[in-house]
Amino acid sequence: MNASDFSLLIKLLMAHMVSDYFLQFGSWVSDKGKKGIRSPKLYWHILITFLTAWLFSGHFLAALFIGFTHYLIDLGKIYIKYNRFVLFIADQTLHTLILVLTWLFLIDGWHTFFENTVSLFQNPKTWLFCFAYGLITFPMSVVIEIFVYRWRSEITEKKQESLKQAGQWIGILERILVLTFILMGQYSAMGFLIATKAILRFKDTEIKQMEYVLIGTLMSLTPTILLGILTDFLLRVL
Template sequence: MNPEYSLHSAYLLLMIRLLTAHVAGDFIFQPKKWIEKRSLKKWKSIHLYLNAAVVAILSWLMSGYFHIWYIPLLIFAMHAATDILKTYRPDTNRVFITDQVLHLLATGFATWLYFINGIPEISCCEWLFSSMEIWVYTFSYLIILWPMGIVIAKLTSQWQQEAQQEAGLKDAGKYIGMLERLLILTFVFLNQFSAIGFLVAAKSILRFGDIKEGSNRKGAEYILIGTMISFAAAIFTGIVAKWILNQ
């Protein structure tokens, strides 16, 4: 173990690895069907426990401490309990935020348990599990590609019906937003802020005509609001990630 690898660094890095596991398990590897079944059957749904198992397995794999198996089991229990509580509440922004905060607290508690007796030895591939750069970059891209899309959709849901946009390509807006955030975050990491300005200007020009003509002004404004939130989230994520790497 590198002597400069302090407890603080180890704690922060493991927290990021476990959060990466949570994002992957909860947002990437959880099919929409599982969420629907969970909402219908609540605690009786096998899909609820399958999702908790996926998160627990990913947490075990990404922890790097393969000899410590009881904490992933605890993660399974905490994740399942949190999701059970969520099934009995309406699908509102407040419930979504509360759910994710509880998962964040559970992840912090699990991270603390790993280091309750000091820094344990990484089981293998120390170069991988000790690299702050790999995990910060991985987590940053995952969070702006998947969870951020859901957050933006929830934040702009109040204007969705009012916008009354014509039907476009299936899921086109979703993938355009993901590509935008991917580019913005990459530009931040490369310190190419002028490229970000160019991208913002290009997107604004594309929608300026709709706003000026008023043919679908509400729809254009709705898209611009989502775009600005998307850009701001990607820029903020990139700045925080760079700050962590510079510590």
């Protein structure tokens, strides 16, 4: 793969970003949701998708294919009644997959792509990355939940408003960032993240609440930091 081939992929992704985010307005999305296949805004959006893909890539037939598949995916998203977040992820994943497949067809890069993919998944470093990042998400959340459960009753005597599962997702994203910073050698950025969280979270005057948050934070960060150091060491020796 040369620089020109890679540039074409970036152009296709840029075209998608422009048509799906910059040139699609909230009123259009609302109109599509209400009128479905009869919405004129749906067809304006598909026309813009086609034109931007053609303008950025310079390939008419490829842009036509992208526009048609974009129409089918958007239509499916309109009529499938499911969790909004899941639908958004599925929608964008399918659009991106179509763009990558179109790109591979244009550059005739199927052989190289599959060869590199097989090589990637035969590399032990790939599996080490997958294991490390997988471990710090939901498995570690379960361990922390079990560990801090003994103190939960002491801080839930007073009813406190809290976003559903917000703490879990904050912890997962925090651990992903910490692990990434360690593997990149950006320890100062990791320190800034921890300090920022401390400022935001320790405004509560309740001692028990502060201690509970501190225990949860340390239970989250300590194994992540140790795992990051171990992963970084193994990556160097493999």
